[in-house]
Amino acid sequence: MALHTATAIIDLSALTHNYQTIKTLAPKAKVLAVLKANGYGHGLERIAKALPNADAFGVARIDEALALRAAGIVQPIVLLEGFFADSDIAILAANNFATVIHNQQQLSAILNAKLEQPLKVWLKIDTGMHRLGINPEQFSQFYQALSQSPNVQKSLVLMSHLGCADDKTASTTPKQMALFDALCADSKLEKSLANSAAVLCWPESHYQWIRPGLLLYGVSPLPQAETIDGVKPVMTLQSSLIAVREIAAGEAVGYGGAWVSKQKTTVGVIAIGYGDGYPRHAQNGTPVLLNGRRVPLIGRVSMDMITVDLGQHSTDKIGDIATLWGKGLNIEEIAQAATSIPYELLCNISRRVKVQLAQ
Known part of the structure; x- marks a missing residue:
């Protein structure tokens, strides 16, 4: 008798279906597909290879980014927590990784690094979630320093993160968007704010980049087990x-x-x-x-x-x-x-x- 032990069946056709559904929801935005935590348990390299049309991939740690490069993934990869040590900067440059910057230590490390090629940087602003991100009053300082540094590509991306995007009635989300818009008003740089919940609930937050994670895998990011039409479990x-x-x-x-x-x-x-x-x-x-x-x-x-x-x-x-x-x-x-x-x-x-x- 052949019994099956615990098995996760991964449906890659469902993944590509979900990706197209997300593109329909935000047709003008580029997609940074979030693959952290082993592709939300689905397999980091497996998921990346199944999304050849993704504009970029987002990971949490540099080891995840290196694993993707080792698997032959050539798309841009963004370290969503940034780098943890100054010695990581050389690895970022060698592998063409983009990095989020969210504190003074990271800024100083990049400004003082000796690089042959500039890095792609996403500047994270804390608009109210109070987790990662520079304070709004620091924005001008960071923006000017990064814009003037030869170590940084001129095409900065400005980003923030919504704390209550899964609540369609939350007053905090419009406040965060308003602050983000005010800070970025004089810039023509690309912007990113929307996670999976915001892709669904706040279309005005889509900007030039969206960052879907859970929704890619066919799971609702909304509370009370609210299911989403048009996506399939991977x-x-x-x-x-x-x-x-x-x-x-x-x-x-x-x-x-x-x-x-x-x-x-x-x-x-x-x-x-x-x-x-x-x-x-x-x-x-x-x-x-x-x-x-x-x-x-x-x-x-x-x-x-x-x-x-x-x-x-x-x-x-x-x-x-x-x-x-x-x-x-x-x-x-x-x-x-x-x-x-x-x-x-x-x-x-x-x-x-x-x-x-x-x-």
Whole structure:
């Protein structure tokens, strides 16, 4: 008997479909496709190679950028957190990486570097999220210094980040956009503000560059598990049913006896757990898709297994394939049941999960 352990099925046709959908939403903007955290768990190099028309790729760390170059990716690559050490600057120059600048230390390092070719720089301004970015009153100083430096290409990109783009009623987003517009008013440089949520909710934030991440992978960036028409899940997480057993009313299942059956029923065990990246805090009742129907999670999630209530009249068999999220079962719903977010679930996929391309 051949049972399947936890497997992430990656549908690259869904990825290209989602990319075209995003282009339709922002037809005049260039796309910086965000691939950080191993392509949101989908495979860094795999996703980049499947997006040959992307205008640029965004990563968090220099190791991710180097991995893309080693895989033969030639498109521009932007380090969204910038560089962490002065010694990184030579690596940026040698590999034609662009870097975000968001503090004085990075600015000083670039101005004082000895470079044969200037670097591409994205200048990040804090317009209200208060995470990364220079203060608005620093903008003129940074802009002038970068514009006049022979170490910096003249085609700066000005950027900021929205803290509440997923809230269509948030007053903070118009305030951030207004501040960004005011600071950039005298500049003809390209600008970037929109993440996935802003691509959907705030078309006036699209400017010349958009930075979609989660939406590329067919997952909604909006709250309350709100699904998005026109995108398809790129990842479907599956595993096998490895045990089927009947239990009587009053019998407990799993560690701590956290779930007790109210009636005679059939319990199924599926070979996946938090060791694979399935959320440990998924609540009783979290749906699992099995043989065309939704069955509820019961008991605590273990490292390698979960249990589900198959019902009194189950005909499910060992070896049947269960879908944990993806095609037919939105990851947004699973994340909500686990008091988490889709980003975390996707990024937590572990190395032991097998990867298979959809046919």
